[in-house]
Amino acid sequence: MVGAPMGLRRKEKTASKRMSAAQKRKFIALAGLVFLCAVFIVGIFYSSVYRYVHRMDKDQIEQNVFVQGIDVSGLTKKQAIAQIEGRWTVLRNTPMTLKAGDKTAKVTLSELGIRQGDVEKLADQAVAYGKRGNLYQRYRKIRKAKKEKVEYETGYEIEEEQAKSVLKEKTVDFFEGAVNASITRVGGVFQIIGEKDGETADTEDLLDRIRDELDDLEAGREIELEVSSMKEEPKISRKDLEKIQVEKGSSTIKVKRDDRKQELLPLTAALNGQVVMPEKKLSLQSVLEKFLRDGTPGEALQMMASCLYESAKDAGIVISEFHKPQSLGSGQKDGLTVRFDREQDLEIENKTEAPLYIESYINGEGELVCTIYGAAANDEEKDE
Template identity: 60%
Template sequence: MVGAPMGERKKENPKHTQRRMSAAQKRKFMALAGLAFLCALFVIGIFYSSVYRYVHRMDREQIEQNVFVQGVDVSGMTEKEALEKLEDRWTVMKHTPVTLKADGKTAQVTVSELGIRQGDLVSLVKEASEYGKHGNLYQRYRKIRQAKKEKVEYEDDYQIDEETAEKVLEEKTADFFEEAVNAKITRVGGVFQITDEKDGEKAAVQDVLDEIVDRLGDLEKGKDVEIEVKSEKDEPNISRDDLEAVQDELGSASVEIRNDETRQELLTLTGDLNGQIVMPEKELSLQKVLEEHSGEEMSQEALDLMATSLYDAALYAETGISERHESETIPEYVDAGMEAVLSEEKDLKIENTTESPLYIEAYINGDEELVCTIYGEETREKERSISFKTETEEKEDSEVATVYEEDAALAAGKTEVKESGSPESTVTLLKIVKEDGEKSDEEEVGASEYDAVSRIVSVGTKTDDEKTKEALKEAVATQDQETIEKAVEQARNSKGQER
């Protein structure tokens, strides 16, 4: 066989060679890909591990870094610790004085006095503690990283009772400026005398309150706060024009004073009530009028006589009575239904339902009577008159018990009814209106409920006969009517009875 000429050797098939290279490359690629995958898993693992550690670097109960509540950094704290820190800060803050200044005068007021309160700290702290604690790992990571760049703040507005705050500020700044003076009216010798009103200035308390609220942040940081108080015009509430309408007697009433001690007390109390002015649509509280003497030992009798005289005068003046309380039992000093009582719990309030001011006069006259008169502008018809009557309804099955008492000053064998007593009852007060002498109307004023009052009988025990005296005392002790009547009868027949 003749060999192929030199230079003419058969060439290798290029397609076959390419296939073998692809296989080799594939094996190499798979090896590299596997290695890259392992590296990627390694990198991902490291990244995940790093992120996981970053997200969980603090306990679940701890608040994340750079989180603030009401301006306080609570990072790393538990909810309890954060609340305690906020409350401690608030305790200091609410007692830190704010200095008020005007024209050389100063006063201090605290957040606590102004009635300013914190927001809902519990909810705020709860919300702060949940920051970065929810969502997937990446979401939590992003929130925590975001807090690191810029602090997270949870704020709630302070709660303010503006009416209370303004009242406190008015009291604190009362002497900062010369306030307005109301016109005054007095009645001397049956003639009214009026003193003119005068304009003045008062503190602009709303502006002061607004500035205090704006500077609560400074108090949170422990800074001293001073506020320059500005004034605004203060106009009088009562003018001469108002008082010139007071000319007519609208209603008057009197009650008897039964002892000197009560009279002395009433001299003091009438000094407070006399000269009081009630403007239209305003109300007079007798408790407030007499509060200056509320700490003194005033007898219940004196207080009730004051309340009754004013109540009756208001009934005849036909002005409003917004609060009145009856006595527990039927009174002795005035008709039932016409009395009023006064105590720390029970007030008498008179409301001016007319269009002009009311002037109240109170004094003790020469007949030892407490007199109360209400003056104003008479708008009722001259021919019109009013009077009052009562209707009493005794409660069914209500019995009047009899109580027997020893009386060493009363001769043995004698008895006297000291108090007649009364059953439990309801007394309705009716107002009768007459025009031109003819009855035109009758209306119910109100109903008073009274408890039963025992009948009290004094049993005389005055005798030189010790046996009779002892028998009478023993009989009274039984509180049995038949036994007592028998003992009294025996005493009458006794030779030792004093006549």
């Protein structure tokens, strides 16, 4: 076979090379066009996303954001706080009805000492939603809020002891409470009435249910809560009081004036029959609070305190607080051995294993008498 002439083969190779170069230029041009289109599309997308993400001012809260049940969309932090606090002002003063049978009582969140949580922190979180991260992350968050609302809640601050105390006070007559055993001394003989079990409002459960209601409360809408009860056992039993059998110590003070006797009579009635349980204290200020407040003459009050002090000292009872007179003076002759008023208390503490019973009266000889009774020594040893 005769081959093609050398010159012809060279021309064909040159043409092939030229075509290849043309194709390359065409490819590069096409690729550039595609790149420019892509950049254009990405630019349009980026511009669209950027405008979407920045459609709200940086100080405005995104759409469909709620704080404590309030829609704060489009608000600034200051406006959101004003809305939240306005709602709380209404809520804290809206009464809730507590009910058990035919007994009802009203209570407000304000009375219970319940406060809103950190509102400023919540508002900061609401403003920050969709404002942090890269553009795509922010876009995703804002789109997500379109589908389901974003909610910010905070735990309410509750003064539990105050709340339980108020609930107990409000429901005190809802149930028949336990009755302690009681003791009196009549004609030199102790008489005891036995204890009785009872019921009391379950304030722990009630507070838990109020706590559960907080996030769903609507401004101005009253709610009603059924109060459940729990068993209440008496704090003092017949068995406890039966330990009181013997005199532990006694004191008498001669009352010379008839008007002083009249001043002392209501004081002795208030102190007479007081029972001090083991490991408990008796404050004379608490017992005679009414008389201290009503201006009973100081000499009568100090005479009562001195008589109790001397009987406690005679009984060997711990006297945890007392105050000596500033000077002995003529008062010492009248038996005023301690100072007692609204600022200076007399307090005795029962460190024995049995209850103490205090008897106080004015006898037929015009003497102020104070006697403390308790368990016989051998009975206390048995308890130990």
